[in-house]
Amino acid sequence: MAFVSSGYNPDKPMADRITDIGPKKYDLFYPEVIAKNKGKWLYHEILEPGILVHVSETGDEVYTIRCGGARLMSTTHIREICEIADKHCDGHVRFTTRNNIEFMVDNKEKVAPLKKDLESRKFAAGSNKFPIGGTGAGITNIIHTQGWIHCHTPATDASGTVKATMDVLYDDFKTMRMPAHLRVSMACCLNMCGAVHCSDIAILGYHRKPPLLDHEYLDKMCEIPLAIAACPTAAIKPAKVELADGTTVKSVAVKEERCMFCGNCYTMCPSMPLADTEGDGIVLMVGGKVSNRISAPKFSKVVVAFIPNEMPRWPTMTDTIKRIVEAYAADANKYERLGEWAERIGWERFFEKCELEFTHHLIDDFRDPAYYTWRQTSQFKF
Amino acid sequence: MKHETPLLDQLESGQWPSFVSDLKQEAETRAKNEKNIEYQIPQDAVDDLLGVLELSYKHGRTHWKHGGIVGVFGYGGGVIGRYCDQPEKFPGVAHFHTMRVNHPAGKFYTTEYLKQLCDLWDFRGSGLTNMHGSTGDIIFLGTTTPQLEEIFYEMTHNLDQDLGGSGSNLRTPADCVGQARCEYACYDTQDLCYNLTQEYQDELHRPAFPYKFKFKFDGCPNCCVASIARSDLSFIGTWRDDIRIDQEAVQGYIGGELPSNAGAHSGRDWGPFDIEKEVIGLCPTNCMKMEDGKLLINTRECTRCMHCINVMPRALRIGNDRGVSILAGAKAPILDGAQMGSLIVPFIKVEEPYTEIKETVIEPIWDWWMEEGKNRERLGELMKRQGFQKLLEVTGFKPVPQMVQEPRTNPYIFWKEDEVEGGWKRDINEYRKHHLR
Numbered sequence: 001m002a003f004v005s006s007g008y009n010p011d012k013p014m015a016d017r018i019t020d021i022g023p024k025k026y027d028l029f030y031p032e033v034i035a036k037n038k039g040k041w042l043y044h045e046i047l048e049p050g051i052l053v054h055v056s057e058t059g060d061e062v063y064t065i066r067c068g069g070a071r072l073m074s075t076t077h078i079r080e081i082c083e084i085a086d087k088h089c090d091g092h093v094r095f096t097t098r099n100n101i102e103f104m105v106d107n108k109e110k111v112a113p114l115k116k117d118l119e120s121r122k123f124a125a126g127s128n129k130f131p132i133g134g135t136g137a138g139i140t141n142i143i144h145t146q147g148w149i150h151c152h153t154p155a156t157d158a159s160g161t162v163k164a165t166m167d168v169l170y171d172d173f174k175t176m177r178m179p180a181h182l183r184v185s186m187a188c189c190l191n192m193c194g195a196v197h198c199s200d201i202a203i204l205g206y207h208r209k210p211p212l213l214d215h216e217y218l219d220k221m222c223e224i225p226l227a228i229a230a231c232p233t234a235a236i237k238p239a240k241v242e243l244a245d246g247t248t249v250k251s252v253a254v255k256e257e258r259c260m261f262c263g264n265c266y267t268m269c270p271s272m273p274l275a276d277t278e279g280d281g282i283v284l285m286v287g288g289k290v291s292n293r294i295s296a297p298k299f300s301k302v303v304v305a306f307i308p309n310e311m312p313r314w315p316t317m318t319d320t321i322k323r324i325v326e327a328y329a330a331d332a333n334k335y336e337r338l339g340e341w342a343e344r345i346g347w348e349r350f351f352e353k354c355e356l357e358f359t360h361h362l363i364d365d366f367r368d369p370a371y372y373t374w375r376q377t378s379q380f381k382f
Numbered sequence: 383m384k385h386e387t388p389l390l391d392q393l394e395s396g397q398w399p400s401f402v403s404d405l406k407q408e409a410e411t412r413a414k415n416e417k418n419i420e421y422q423i424p425q426d427a428v429d430d431l432l433g434v435l436e437l438s439y440k441h442g443r444t445h446w447k448h449g450g451i452v453g454v455f456g457y458g459g460g461v462i463g464r465y466c467d468q469p470e471k472f473p474g475v476a477h478f479h480t481m482r483v484n485h486p487a488g489k490f491y492t493t494e495y496l497k498q499l500c501d502l503w504d505f506r507g508s509g510l511t512n513m514h515g516s517t518g519d520i521i522f523l524g525t526t527t528p529q530l531e532e533i534f535y536e537m538t539h540n541l542d543q544d545l546g547g548s549g550s551n552l553r554t555p556a557d558c559v560g561q562a563r564c565e566y567a568c569y570d571t572q573d574l575c576y577n578l579t580q581e582y583q584d585e586l587h588r589p590a591f592p593y594k595f596k597f598k599f600d601g602c603p604n605c606c607v608a609s610i611a612r613s614d615l616s617f618i619g620t621w622r623d624d625i626r627i628d629q630e631a632v633q634g635y636i637g638g639e640l641p642s643n644a645g646a647h648s649g650r651d652w653g654p655f656d657i658e659k660e661v662i663g664l665c666p667t668n669c670m671k672m673e674d675g676k677l678l679i680n681t682r683e684c685t686r687c688m689h690c691i692n693v694m695p696r697a698l699r700i701g702n703d704r705g706v707s708i709l710a711g712a713k714a715p716i717l718d719g720a721q722m723g724s725l726i727v728p729f730i731k732v733e734e735p736y737t738e739i740k741e742t743v744i745e746p747i748w749d750w751w752m753e754e755g756k757n758r759e760r761l762g763e764l765m766k767r768q769g770f771q772k773l774l775e776v777t778g779f780k781p782v783p784q785m786v787q788e789p790r791t792n793p794y795i796f797w798k799e800d801e802v803e804g805g806w807k808r809d810i811n812e813y814r815k816h817h818l819r
Contacts, residue, residue, distance in 0.1 A: 001421050003528070004505075008535035013455040018538035020583035023484035023546075023554075026562075026572040029491050034562050041565040043696045046645035054563055062563060070401040072523070074408035074428075075500040075509040082493035082500075093496070095489040095513050097558065097607050104563075123403035125394035136646030145516060148438035149431070150464060150480065150523055152446045157438065159401045160393055167396030176649035192714035193516040198611040198722075229757070232717040262716060270448040277442035290611045292603035292618075293689050294666055297610050299720055311439040312389040334652050335664060335689070369719060 031092035033062045033106040050132035063111050064104050067130040068141045071099040088114040098141045136176040139169050144186035145193045153263045154188035155205030155280040168318040179332040198288035200338040202300045209279035210259040211272035215241045219250040222269035230264040282307040282317050287339030298339045305361035327353040346381050385433035423526050427508045430474030454534040458589040460545030477526040482519040482546035487572035506533050518556030519546035552585040557599035558606040567601030568619025568704040569732035575599045592755035603688050614761040616709040616723040621701030624681045631697035632677045644695050661690050705731045711762030721762040728784045750776040
């Protein structure tokens, strides 16, 4: 493969350089019906799972078919999306915050052929390319992070845990039988790219072993003061270490019982890796929400402290998630989000109904906010 | 396939779209190369990505190393360096950097534009993307260092497209679908998002902040982009006047002619719609009632939670006196625990060119944070360390009870000298005239 220049001249990087132009302007990409009716929408309705109509005061309508998608997406797949949008949607398409794909048409008659086309497309091994759903009181696509595909700090994979979970929850992507929205999110370490800390169910990768110390290289590869400063629990201090060959090097020492396994030191210093086959796994958190509907936004709470990584399909994790979803679906009132349900019945009942074991790991002991989570009343349920 | 992937192959079954199948189809497309593309990074990059991922599935550990400093000239963000820790086994992904491409607000696209992006990325990258990353960017996943400037040059010259943010920069701002296709949107999220992105290009590309900074724009309190949970400044659309009521449509819901919740609960038989139980009884402030067959809402008591509007979208509409509430300091748990945004501006009008938002909210807060914030300290953490009062001081906003959940439960008020009559300078000898030692 011969190098092909774009026109960029490395000897004169500033020649013809264009910078600070920002993104493309949003309205270049609006479908005609959107451009015409922006700000004029009167109401919407979910006609069936995954299919919405929005009605404008001008009388115009836009029909949207929402499809799930893996956020990891090849150009081959994007070109197929384009082919569909060219065929049915005048060359327009939209993505949602939760990695769904939205195909829009301006006429009800165009919905059925589009739907049929989308449903007919499958990957070679049989999975659906464009499952339709993800609306209303159901379970929509899982937002997630990079995982083992492309990140240096994950404690689990993201795409794989999401695929395994969505296969188990697939029927609820296609239907709307839940008491309210149920949002599942996934982050592969506690840096939590995205909003998993406020999700109905959050899948979180977690390390459980303190960093390894590559003493011979640590001072050469890292700024030791930065690694020390990065630790939120002040567990890292400078140390002089004698190597096997008798030389003494500058390095760090870790007070291991103070480590919260956040990996911040590793982000600052590559000579302090945390990843470990047995140490790493999954934490499940539940009951968060970002909407202000009825009750205020809430953080998710840890209800399962650890599930081992079970590649490739994480069955213990998906079974546990399914159990929580079914307990919620069976017991919550209409409109009640998972966290609102747990608060109404009491967390002691939540553990009972979801058949989850309560262990000391689930009692907060991290700084001031911990105290506010302990029971400070004689009101509780047996 | 170049590598055996028995573990990943098990993720090809099931109904949900398989990313493994998609990776395989991309590997195959590149191997066949029917378009005779002169690939600028290894043709088998996707094969090797499958190989290294399979190895991670075997080991239960990642095989990606730290970034290192790579980027494009003059920018301090937008590119995340990535190297494989098994480069000899998987040379196709030995260098596999990420580029963040600033997505268009609202995430609408023309296929013409998407195909141009695909052409560029097939030619100079792996052909793998995220549509989209968590912050909102289009993510180009995997290219080599020599291609970075070439991609940037083609993107800026041919596609009129810039990179997004990373590192201690303003991160790529993101918004909901907004007024483009939602009747709940209280302001034009796309325009505010685009305008601020353009205004603060320098902050987006050149790291001058203590740490990352995020803007997110939700058109209404339903918060579909989760701004309240994950952005340093969260803009949530709201209104101050009456919810508009169509009494005839209210009757339509009561009579069952209109589908409640816009059909969102139609997958189960919840029984006939009951406005008392489902709307009036669930109103968090009890500010609604039915009187003489009419639905009444006491606007002064309404906290605009959206529940009634969500349940009866054809009968109830957002008010006309619209603007945004601005909340500051949300972040994910690193370092010191998760924080939700805290209300700093209860209401501000959203009017082009948004000067008031820029000059009275964003810029004073940035000045304070850049002056006082420690390395890797998010705005929310600085707010906790120096106190909400400090935020009021730097912005000049008047304290109002809307800003707190409840008043403080301790009396440990840090009075300032100028707040106390006579100041703090006193004479001990004068005191002792009346109080013996």
